[in-house]
Amino acid sequence: MTAGRLMGRSCVVTGAASGIGRAIAVRLAADGARVAVVDLDDEGAWRVAAQIIADGGEAEAYECNVSDRAAVRTTLEAIVDGSGGLDVIFNNAGIAEIRPFMEVEEEHWDRLMQVNGLGVLICMQEAGRIMIEQGRGGKMINTASIAGKEGYEIQPHYSATKFSVVALTQAGARAFATHGITVNAICPGIVVTELWDGLEEDFMRFGITERPGEGMERFSERILLGRTASPEDIAGPAAFLASTDSDYITGQSLMVDGGMVLQ
Secondary structure: OOOOOOOOOEEEEEOOOOHHHHHHHHHHHHOOOEEEEEEOOHHHHHHHHHHHHHOOOEEEEEEOOOOOHHHHHHHHHHHHHHHOOOOEEEEOOOOOOOOOHHHOOHHHHHHHHHHHHHHHHHHHHHHHHHHHHHOOOEEEEEEOOHHHOOOOOOOHHHHHHHHHHHHHHHHHHHHHHHHOEEEEEEEEOOEOOOHHHHHHHHHHHOOOOOOOOHHHHHHHOOOOOOOOEOHHHHHHHHHHHHOHHHOOOOOOEEEEOOOOOOO
């Protein structure tokens, strides 16, 4: 693995055992970063870390529930002790489901908001505390969604959580700017990951579709570039936001959706 623009930087990626998080972790390591692969799935996190190490990069794995403040604090402190600091955090951990508007009850709302909303807030606060103490700035990048820009009737509670991520990104940018910490978000569109397998089951369970794959086909009709995204399509912009190339960008939510939502 050759030296890259993130050489010497300590980067944390939550939800990195699979999908977008895994691709981001692998890309950051390829660009020279020391990567902490964080996930509730401990075995999955270690597999990703092992892949990075086998490719010549630096990585360690940590099990953590991002909605548990004590766990987040302990994990970040362990990462700092092991790597000498914290330069970048990707708050990527999240969950999703399809559920029509009138079918959303308190338990469904609370489950998604606990991880997608509160989890991002806690990670931003705990990472911010460390970055401020270090006194050398830093970068926070949150994974939002096109559902953070448009509310969808088949997943209103998920949309609400991703709107909250965009709001936290803007609020965090204002809160941390004086400390040299930038805060931005990535808004992916339709990305082919393991997450979509569960969503396809939800589509059929609620009678929205009749066969596997139909949900993705319907959603993808709006993509101007004519194809769904791979996780690697998200990893490139993520690496840009983690690098010094994005130092004058903060409070922004970058659409990486192939042209589904135009702004």
